[in-house]
Amino acid sequence: xxxxxxxxxxxxxxxxxxxxxxxxxxxxxxxxxxxxxxxxxxxxxxxxxxxxxxxxxxxxxxxxxxxxxxxxxxxxxxxxxxxxxxxxxxxxxxxxxxxxxxxxxxxxxxxxxxxxxxxxxxxxxxxxxxxxxxxxxxxxxxxxxxxxxxxxxxxxxxxxxxxxxxxxxxxxxxxxxxxxxxxxxxxxxxxxxxxxxxxxxxxxxxxxxxxxxxxxxxxxxxxxxxxxxxxxxxxxxxxxxxxxxxxxxxxxxxxxxxxxxxxxxxxxxxxxxxxxxxxxxxxxxxxxxxxxxxxxxxx
Amino acid sequence: xxxxxxxxxxxxxxxxxxxxxxxxxxxxxxxxxxxxxxxxxxxxxxxxxxxxxxxxxxxxxxxxxxxxxxxxxxxxxxxxxxxxxxxxxxxxxxxxxxxxxxxxxxxxxxxxxxxxxxxxxxxxxxxxxxxxxxxxxxxxxxxxxxxxxxxxxxxxxxxxxxxxxxxxxxxxxxxxxxxxxxxxxxxxxxxxxxxxxxxxxxxxxxxxxxxxxxxxxxxxxxxxxxxxxxxxxxxxxxxxxxxxxxxxxxxxxxxxxxxxxxxxxxxxxxxxxxxxxxxxxxxxxxxxxxxxxxxxxxxxxxxxxxxxxxxxxxxxx
Numbered sequence: 075x076x077x078x079x080x081x082x083x084x085x086x087x088x089x090x091x092x093x094x095x096x097x098x099x100x101x102x103x104x105x106x107x108x109x110x111x112x113x114x115x116x117x118x119x120x121x122x123x124x125x126x127x128x129x130x131x132x133x134x135x136x137x138x139x140x141x142x143x144x145x146x147x148x149x150x151x152x153x154x155x156x157x158x159x160x161x162x163x164x165x166x167x168x169x170x171x172x173x174x175x176x177x178x179x180x181x182x183x184x185x186x187x188x189x190x191x192x193x194x195x196x197x198x199x200x201x202x203x204x205x206x207x208x209x210x211x212x213x214x215x216x217x218x219x220x221x222x223x224x225x226x227x228x229x230x231x232x233x234x235x236x237x238x239x240x241x242x243x244x245x246x247x248x249x250x251x252x253x254x255x256x257x258x259x260x261x262x263x264x265x266x267x268x269x270x271x272x273x274x275x276x277x278x279x280x281x282x283x284x285x286x287x288x289x290x291x292x293x294x295x296x297x298x299x300x301x302x303x304x305x306x307x308x309x310x311x312x313x314x315x316x317x318x319x320x321x322x323x324x325x326x327x328x329x330x331x332x333x334x335x336x337x338x339x340x341x342x343x344x345x346x347x348x349x350x351x352x353x354x355x356x357x358x359x360x361x362x363x364x365x366x367x368x369x370x371x372x373x
Numbered sequence: 374x375x376x377x378x379x380x381x382x383x384x385x386x387x388x389x390x391x392x393x394x395x396x397x398x399x400x401x402x403x404x405x406x407x408x409x410x411x412x413x414x415x416x417x418x419x420x421x422x423x424x425x426x427x428x429x430x431x432x433x434x435x436x437x438x439x440x441x442x443x444x445x446x447x448x449x450x451x452x453x454x455x456x457x458x459x460x461x462x463x464x465x466x467x468x469x470x471x472x473x474x475x476x477x478x479x480x481x482x483x484x485x486x487x488x489x490x491x492x493x494x495x496x497x498x499x500x501x502x503x504x505x506x507x508x509x510x511x512x513x514x515x516x517x518x519x520x521x522x523x524x525x526x527x528x529x530x531x532x533x534x535x536x537x538x539x540x541x542x543x544x545x546x547x548x549x550x551x552x553x554x555x556x557x558x559x560x561x562x563x564x565x566x567x568x569x570x571x572x573x574x575x576x577x578x579x580x581x582x583x584x585x586x587x588x589x590x591x592x593x594x595x596x597x598x599x600x601x602x603x604x605x606x607x608x609x610x611x612x613x614x615x616x617x618x619x620x621x622x623x624x625x626x627x628x629x630x631x632x633x634x635x636x637x638x639x640x641x642x643x644x645x646x647x648x649x650x651x652x653x654x655x656x657x658x659x660x661x662x663x664x665x666x667x668x669x670x671x672x673x674x675x676x677x678x679x680x681x682x683x684x685x686x687x688x689x690x
Contacts, residue, residue: 121486171671177485178432182627182670185620189663197657310497310616317490351501357494362479365487 080344091222093339099228099297101335102235106290107308108315108327109242110283116259116322117279120169121177123184125287125312126305127191132157132288133295133304134199137206146209153292154285161284162277188305195302206295231293238286239328246324255279259322314353318360320370329368378556386549393541397534406537410605412645413544417598419625419637420551421591427631428555429587430567432489435496436622439592441614443469443599445503445510448609451520458530466596473592474585481584496616503611515610520603530604540601547597552634554590563587628669630676639678
């Protein structure tokens with residue numbers, strides 16, 4: 075524990091800016107992954123334990139795509155689209171067979187997918203760590219905000235994630251598809267009886283969730299290294315985000331992802347070894363005081 | 374009737390124990406003995422989890438915490454004191470039971486999903502404490518320096534054969550005790566809670582108290598499994614309390630069968646055997662294990678023992 079360092083950091087604007095930026099990066103990437111988890115849970119009542127795999131594969135697909143075309147924009151798009159497609163396949167081929175069965179059976183199927191794809195990644199890309207490297211367009215001097223150093227790529231990354239959050243929020247509340255999705259979350263039988271093709275709807279939800287996770291993986295590739303099993307840690311964190319924010323709530327996912335990002339950003343200074351512990355304490359506290367999560371509805 | 378069933382269970386346990394103990398006298402195989410030692414730890418771990426999952430309908434994602442707690446308390450006490458092994462083992466199980474009681478006291482009132490998540494969170498908190506409290510637990514390197522394997526009742530636990538016999542006896546006795554608990558009126562109450570908690574509540578069952586007892590008992594037996602695991606690896610490692618380890622126990626329960634008492638034991642056997650056999654042939658054992666799990670989950674749609682019992686009905690449970 076190093077509270078002096080934390081105090082010293084909080085009183086210098088440079089340190090606050092730097093740590094806030096790194097917290098925002100963590101939080102925004104986490105939001106993209108957790109948004110999919112919470113959306114899938116909200117509509118299908120399935121806890122997708124394979125969501126970290128989407129994130130991992132998105133990163134690897136982007137890594138290959140940038141190797142071929144040298145365009146980061148194309149790499150990010152291909153990572154997201156490939157995972158949207160993968161999400162649909164995953165839902166149709168595997169998950170649709172365990173709807174309505176024991177939660178643990180669904181967990182088993184998801185875990186099998188995690189195991190299989192961790193090894194497939196090892197076979198295709200090798201077991202070693204890969205670094206994508208900063209895209210050429212962003213290899214420019216960093217911005218200085220209030221004395222803190224902010225690489226332009228970070229700013230763009232946060233901007234893209236924020237944009238996605240807005241699009242997702244508006245899409246869910248304003249568009250016809252979004253309203254149908256929210257209706258299906260409340261009462262799928264009724265939505266089905268009203269003539270909506272819920273089979274297609276469920277596949278779309280998985281496509282959106284998978285696409286978001288793939289996008290996050292592709293966006294994160296230049297700042298984090300790629301390795302088989304990288305989906306594991308983000309999976310746990312995105313569950314924490316979902317639980318703190320409230321299962322099924324996108325706004326809750328955004329707020330709690332940012333909260334966790336900040337705990338990570340500043341926690342590394344005050345409690346370098348116990349940052350994870352802080353997050354678990356936060357989760358336990360929320361579950362005890364408000365089990366339905368910050369934005370969740372009491373069922 | 375109940376006395377009859379209890380006697381039958383005791384006879385089955387005795388026969389199993391005699392068979393397992395007789396094998397090394399007919400044929401010594403270090404690999405097999407290794408397997409049984411690991412299985413005894415894992416079987417206790419998985420079966421104790423099933424007291425929660427299958428019997429009571431409480432899905433705990435954090436059962437590995439008690440496995441790890443048992444292992445650490447046992448290994449640390451053995452290293453720091455001169456007490457004899459059985460005393461330390463009992464002490465470790467008691468500490469684990471108290472730990473489970475405390476964790477259970479905060480967790481058991483939450484509904485299914487949230488119960489799963491909070492047990493996971495508490496376990497991960499415990500895991501981060503192990504990692505960060507380096508001076509005491511050895512951090513991510515684990516607790517090294519070995520466990521002094523003191524002689525008990527003429528058993529020299531440094532010898533593999535004696536460790537094998539010790540683990541087999543402890544595991545069979547532990548399983549018999551768990552069987553007794555799950556067949557007792559208390560066990561029946563737990564199943565009633567699983568099937569219809571509102572009705573159980575109307576009949577005067579205090580739900581949280583029964584659940585808390587189940588949680589504590591399950592934790593204690595997981596701790597016993599942890600003691601055996603610590604003996605086997607001669608130390609304690611944070612991985613014992615990490616969440617993939619809880620996952621292993623859940624898979625053992627699911628693979629073997631949630632509604633059969635011996636299901637988790639069979640599941641643990643399948644999981645361990647798969648690991649051993651597959652790692653011998655390929656480094657991609659996750660791929661093979663994943664495909665096998667998929668085949669089980671989508672093909673049988675339930676654990677092996679549950680599947681067999683459905684396929685050949687009429688047998689007693």
